[in-house]
Amino acid sequence: MAAPAAPRAGQGPIDHFLAALDQERREGFLDYAEHTYSVIEIWLYAKVLGYDAGFSEMEKWVQKRFPKLNRRQLLLREAIKLEDDIEGLRNLVATTQMGADTAAARVAQLSKELRGHLVEIEKMTRAMDRRGLILAGADKALTELRLIFKQNEEVTTALNLAAESVWASFEGES
Secondary structure, three states, X not given: OOOOOOOOOOOOHHHHHHHHOOHHHHHHHHHHHHHOOOHHHHHHHHHHOOOOOOHHHHHHHHHHHOOOOOHHHHHXXXXXXXXXXXHXXXXXXXXXXXXXXXXXXXXXXXXXXXXXXXXXXXXXXXXXXXXXHHHHHHXXXXXXXXXXXXXXXXXXXXXXXXXXXHHHHHHHHO
């Protein structure tokens, strides 16, 4: 990694971090940030590359530069709307504005769609939680190792290269 550049006036922690990276790592990080759904993963990858500022700064920067669609939140909203639609159909039957046979078929269809949404939300949540825990654990281990060996530049350099290699390997598996 390149030696950190002195921050310029008005330069934030992300700009400082990016300026400290060599061109290849900077371009790789920006590409990763653009194409990765999870802001947490972007932040953790930045930490592998030497970013030492907080998550909130990274989150604001990512949302401003590469806005992310929150698929899980969208599915949750759709699930709530489906529940409302099912309840509305039941109310129509209760007030005799719709026949029970017609409503039953529609309720069955909406219920099936709702169950599908709930299964997908659960899968997304488990995958995000699992991956986040693995990455957070790896980051914590690397941070501790860097602190232990901070006086030994050779070991620190080797740790940084190993971290980047492990990260690339982990990303290749996903």
